[in-house]
Amino acid sequence: MSALKPTVDGLEYRPSIEGQPPRSIAPSAMARTITTILLVVALIYFLFPVLWVIFASTKNNHDIVSTFGFWFGEKVDWSGNWALLTGWQPMFLRWVGNSIFYSTAAATIGTLLSVSAGYAMAKFRYPGRSVMLGTIMAGLLMPVAILTIPMVLLFSQIGLNNTIWAVIIPCMVSPFGVFLGNVYATTSVPTELLEAARIDGAGEARIFFTMVIRLLAPAMVTIFLFIFVGTWNNFMLPLMMLSSPELKPVTVGLYGMMSYYEPQKGAVMMGALIGVLPLIVLFIFLQRYWQSGLAAGAVKG
Amino acid sequence: MSTATAQTSKPRRRWSRQARHEAVSGWAFSLPFFLCFILVFIAPIVSAVRASLFKQQAAGGGLYGNAGGEGGKVDVFVGLENYVVAGTDPEFWKGVGRVMLFGIVQIPIMIGLALALALLLDSFLVRRKTVWRLGYFLPYAIPGLIAAIIWGYLYIPEVSPFADFFPNMEGNPFFLAPSIALWSMANMTTWTYTGYNMLIFLAALQAIPRDLYEAARIDGASGWKITTRIKIPMVSSAALLAVLLSIVGTIQLFNEPTILKKLTTWMPNTYTPMLMAYQTSTGLLTPSGTGPASAISILMALIAGVLAVAYFFAQRKVNQ
Numbered sequence: 001m002s003a004l005k006p007t008v009d010g011l012e013y014r015p016s017i018e019g020q021p022p023r024s025i026a027p028s029a030m031a032r033t034i035t036t037i038l039l040v041v042a043l044i045y046f047l048f049p050v051l052w053v054i055f056a057s058t059k060n061n062h063d064i065v066s067t068f069g070f071w072f073g074e075k076v077d078w079s080g081n082w083a084l085l086t087g088w089q090p091m092f093l094r095w096v097g098n099s100i101f102y103s104t105a106a107a108t109i110g111t112l113l114s115v116s117a118g119y120a121m122a123k124f125r126y127p128g129r130s131v132m133l134g135t136i137m138a139g140l141l142m143p144v145a146i147l148t149i150p151m152v153l154l155f156s157q158i159g160l161n162n163t164i165w166a167v168i169i170p171c172m173v174s175p176f177g178v179f180l181g182n183v184y185a186t187t188s189v190p191t192e193l194l195e196a197a198r199i200d201g202a203g204e205a206r207i208f209f210t211m212v213i214r215l216l217a218p219a220m221v222t223i224f225l226f227i228f229v230g231t232w233n234n235f236m237l238p239l240m241m242l243s244s245p246e247l248k249p250v251t252v253g254l255y256g257m258m259s260y261y262e263p264q265k266g267a268v269m270m271g272a273l274i275g276v277l278p279l280i281v282l283f284i285f286l287q288r289y290w291q292s293g294l295a296a297g298a299v300k301g
Numbered sequence: 302m303s304t305a306t307a308q309t310s311k312p313r314r315r316w317s318r319q320a321r322h323e324a325v326s327g328w329a330f331s332l333p334f335f336l337c338f339i340l341v342f343i344a345p346i347v348s349a350v351r352a353s354l355f356k357q358q359a360a361g362g363g364l365y366g367n368a369g370g371e372g373g374k375v376d377v378f379v380g381l382e383n384y385v386v387a388g389t390d391p392e393f394w395k396g397v398g399r400v401m402l403f404g405i406v407q408i409p410i411m412i413g414l415a416l417a418l419a420l421l422l423d424s425f426l427v428r429r430k431t432v433w434r435l436g437y438f439l440p441y442a443i444p445g446l447i448a449a450i451i452w453g454y455l456y457i458p459e460v461s462p463f464a465d466f467f468p469n470m471e472g473n474p475f476f477l478a479p480s481i482a483l484w485s486m487a488n489m490t491t492w493t494y495t496g497y498n499m500l501i502f503l504a505a506l507q508a509i510p511r512d513l514y515e516a517a518r519i520d521g522a523s524g525w526k527i528t529t530r531i532k533i534p535m536v537s538s539a540a541l542l543a544v545l546l547s548i549v550g551t552i553q554l555f556n557e558p559t560i561l562k563k564l565t566t567w568m569p570n571t572y573t574p575m576l577m578a579y580q581t582s583t584g585l586l587t588p589s590g591t592g593p594a595s596a597i598s599i600l601m602a603l604i605a606g607v608l609a610v611a612y613f614f615a616q617r618k619v620n621q
């Protein structure tokens with residue numbers, strides 16, 4: 001708080017604080033308090049299940065039932081639950097590894113496919129372009145889960161079910177990615193730059209891989225993240241496509257664990273926590289990028 | 302005359318070479334995606350339409366046992382029978398009704414909450430916005446199935462820290478009672494997606510030029526008026542997108558009922574249409590097989606499409 005400063009003519013003035021609104025419209029303390037209370041209540045709602053999982057994952061089946069939910073049990077038994085989890089589901093770590101592999105592969109390939117298609121539709125005029133764009137935008141509103149059963153049928157006819165491709169191929173196709181790539185390419189790849197490169201004799205492939213990809217980098221991080229999360233979250237598709245336990249992603253593995261008659265709940269909760277952690281780390285790590293990407297999608301859409 | 306054609310034909314030939322170059326490059330860059338799109342979006346629709354016209358029947362026992370496809374079953378062409386069976390099944394329409402009721406209640410609550418939080422965070426009442434934003438968004442980073450498991454455990458009294466305070470209802474723990482379970486699922490969806498929608502609104506709000514507020518202030522508008530007359534109308538296109546995506550999401554309700562089914566004894570295999578389609582394809586419901594399951598999927602896709610288009614036009618009419 002800056003002190004009042006008298007001026008030469010004897011008047012006093014309060015300088016505005018940098019980044020804050022003028023004092024004439026500054027909110028009252030009352031309004032500020034009510035807002036904070038509302039925001040805190042909302043924050044508690046959104047965070048308490050996560051906190052609860054963290055506590056529950058340290059407890060054995062006895063403590064989870066008998067001790068207070070929002071604190072640790074009689075002893076913090078991470079290693080006990082870990083032993084329980086891996087003894088009960090020896091492949092658990094492999095499932096996490098599978099999830100990481102499927103998500104990374106689908107997101108890497110999917111990002112490249114989407115930005116190149118989005119770029120093509122933004123910067124080239126070619127026959128069939130608007131039909132293609134319209135079809136893909138309709139795909140944005142297609143309920144993907146409804147496609148799952150037909151896709152399982154189709155993939156088993158061409159012999160792709162129960163392979164890694166059965167998960168990777170469906171997940172890497174992202175109409176949202178094309179939409180975002182298209183919006184980004186329209187606004188942030190200057191046509192003059194492309195023309196200059198062409199005059200200098202660069203081929204289209206070289207222009208794309210050396211220049212355009214760099215200009216589209218923020219959009220690509222967003223698309224990567226969204227395909228990654230989408231693949232990690234997918235449950236019905238791998239549930240129906242995969243039958244070998246060694247191919248399962250972590251979501252299907254956890255579903256199997258909680259389907260037991262008397263599941264080890266502490267171990268399930270530890271599994272849930274481990275199945276979530278990589279995503280949270282990724283989101284916090286890359287938050288600058290996905291927020292700007294979401295902004296572009298929301299505003300220009 | 303002839304010179305004129307010569308003059309115009311020259312640039313036209315050049316234009317057409319450029320056009321050919323554009324067409325080739327455009328196709329080259331978009332074809333890889335489009336081929337995958339056909340494989341993942343269009344081919345399944347075509348094969349579903351085809352499959353929905355067939356029924357899997359046991360390939361006659363005895364002498365001819367196992368004569369046909371896998372598991373001794375053959376595909377028999379039945380025309381629209383699968384659609385008739387699904388369309389006249391009261392359980393299917395009960396499922397559709399549940400999903401619609403779910404959407405009518407849950408979508409406005411979620412969108413309203415997301416908009417309210419976004420407006421608060423966009424206002425000058427709040428500092429350190431990043432913490433709030435990340436906190437509200439965090440549930441989105443939790444896979445739907447894992448969220449359903451977590452909330453499922455929060456609903457059963459043996460494990461939950463607070464379910465003990467609620468009475469049993471209809472012979473079930475409160476949150477899993479037949480009349481409450483739909484709203485327990487609505488809570489899971491709201492929890493997961495509110496933060497995501499809030500970010501979309503926040504992005505749209507922050508794109509509004511600040512001068513608009515200044516001008517309104519000078520004209521004497523209050524903060525409330527600025528919110529209702531400027532901010533909310535300016536985010537209506539973001540709201541349209543959010544609602545459309547929510548409708549599409551609601552139609553696909555699958556993870557939540559799948560998990561709650563494990564925790565209850567009463568929940569039918571037909572609780573939501575997607576659950577019904579899945580159980581039909583795995584043979585837990587009769588008539589079973591890919592034919593009837595495809596028919597249910599196609600009916601649901603049509604219903605989703607009709608709802609989305611209807612909402613789109615209703616929204617446009619309101620805005621005019």
